C-alpha cells in the first residue's frame with residue numbers, strides 16, 4: 212500500500228463518505244468503462260468507491276457523486292500521485308485522455324479483462340472466454356482522432372500553478388470536472404493532429420491580439436467560443452470552423468484570420484468556416500448557427516477500405532478512421548463467414564449513419580439488396596451522396612426511426628438473411644429490438660460502442676433464439692475508458708424458449 216494513504220477503518224464505512232465530499236483515495240482495482248476501484252475498510256467489510264478515469268496504483272483526490280449502501284460513485288478531481296505502471300509521455304495531459312501515461316499494451320489488457328467481465332455479469336455469458344475471438348488494437352495509438360473541439364474561456368486554469376485566472380484568454384480543453392475553466396493547450400495532446408496542436412498557441416496569440424474577448428461561460432457572453440477542426444488522413448488536410456458570437460463581429464476580420472491560417476499551416480487547410488452562434492442554451496450544438504465559408508472547401512474527403520467519403524463539419528464519421536477499417540473488416544468477416552454470400556438476399560444496415568457499412572458490403576456482394584436506415588436526415592443525405600461518388604447503386608437509404616421503419620415496411624419480414632446493427636451508446640430500445648427480431652434473419656452482426664448495452668441486448672436476443680457465437684473488441688479510443696465491440700449472433704431454433712420456459 213502507498214505509504215501516504217490513510218486507510219480508514221470504522222464500524223460502518225457507509226458512514227465514512229457523504230455525497231459531495233472530497234476524499235483522497237488509493238486506487239487498487241479496475242472495472243469496466245475506466246472505473247478505478249478504491250476500498251474503505253470497516254468491521255462490516257469493505258466499502259467500494261468507483262472513481263472514473265483512474266488507474267490502479269494512483270493516489271487521487273475524488274468527489275463523491277452518488278452514495279449507495281454498498282458502494283459510491285466518485286468523480287476524479289486530481290491525480291495526486293501516478294501509478295508506478297505509468298510512464299512519462301511528451302504530450303500535454305488533457306481530461307479527455309486520462310490514460311495517456313499508461314502504456315497502450317497495459318490499457319488494452321485492462322480493457323479486455325473488464326469488458327469480458329461485463330458480458331459475464333450483464334449478459335450472463337459464463338463461457339465468454341470461449342466466445343471471445345480477438346482484441347483488435349488501434350493501428351495508431353497516438354494522433355488517431357479526425358475531429359477535435361477546442362473551447363475559449365476568459366477563465367483559465369493554469370496548469371503550472373493549479374490556479375484560476377480571471378480576465379484571461381484561454382484556448383484548449385475544459386479543466387477536469389468543470390464547464391467554465393479552460394486549460395490552454397500549449398503542446399499536442401497526443402490525440403489529434405500534432406502540427407495543428409503544437410501551433411494552437413500561435414492561433415491563440417493571434418486571436419487574443421484582435422482585442423476581442425474570449426467567452427465567459429458563467430455570464431454567457433464574449434466573442435470567441437470554439438474552434439472545431441476536422442481532419443482527412445487520406446488528404447492530410449484540415450477543415451477549420453471558428454465559432455463566435457455576433458457581439459463584436461464587425462471588428463473581426465475573418466479573411467485576415469484565414470490568411471493567417473494559410474501562412475501558418477501552408478497548404479494543409481482545406482477550408483475555413485466562420486460560424487456565428489448566439490445560442491446560449493446548455494445543450495445547444497456548438498456548430499449550429501449562421502455559417503459562412505471564408506475560403507476553400509466545406510468538406511474534406513476521407514478514404515476507408517478503398518471507398519471515398521465526403522465529410523463536412525456536421526457529418527457523423529468514425530472518429531478513428533484507421534481503426535474503423537479494422538472494425539469494419541471484422542464485421543465483414545462475421546457477415547460472410549461460412550458460405551453466407553448474401554447473393555439474392557435483402558440485407559439491412561440498421562442505424563447506418565452515413566452509410567459506410569452498407570457501401571462496404573455492396574463492394575463485396577454480387578446481387579444483394581442492401582437497405583440502410585438512420586434517423587438523421589443529414590446522415591442519409593451524406594450516405595446517398597457518398598454512394599453516388601463511389602459509383603454504388605445497390606444500396607437504398609431511408610431516413611427513419613428504425614422501429615417505425617420496420618413497422619411501415621412489413622414486406623421485409625422473413626426475407627432477410629443478415630442484419631447489421633450499429634446503434635448509439637444507449638443500445639437498442641427493447642421494443643425496437645423485438646421488431647428487429649421479428650424480421651427473422653438467420654444472422655445478426657451487432658457493432659456496439661457500449662458493451663454494457665450490447666451485453667444487455669444479447670440477453671434479449673438469446674431468449675429469441677440468437678446465440679452470440681463470436682465477439683471481438685476493437686480499441687477505437689486509446690487513452691480513454693471506451694471500447695467498441697462487434698458480435699456475431701446466429702439463429703438457433705433449439706434455443707427459443709416457450710412462454711412456460713420463460
Ligand SMILES: C[S@@+](CC[C@H](N)C(=O)[O-])C[C@H]1O[C@@H](n2cnc3c(N)ncnc32)[C@H](O)[C@@H]1O
Pocket residue numbers: 527528529562563564565566567568584585586587590611612613614633634635636660
Ligand atoms: C454508432 S452510429 C452508427 C454509425 C454508422 N454505422 C457508421 O459506422 O458510420 C449510431 C447511429 O444511430 C442513429 N440512430 C439513433 N437512434 C436511431 C433510431 N431510433 N432509428 C434510426 N437511427 C437511429 C444515429 O443517428 C447514428 O447515426
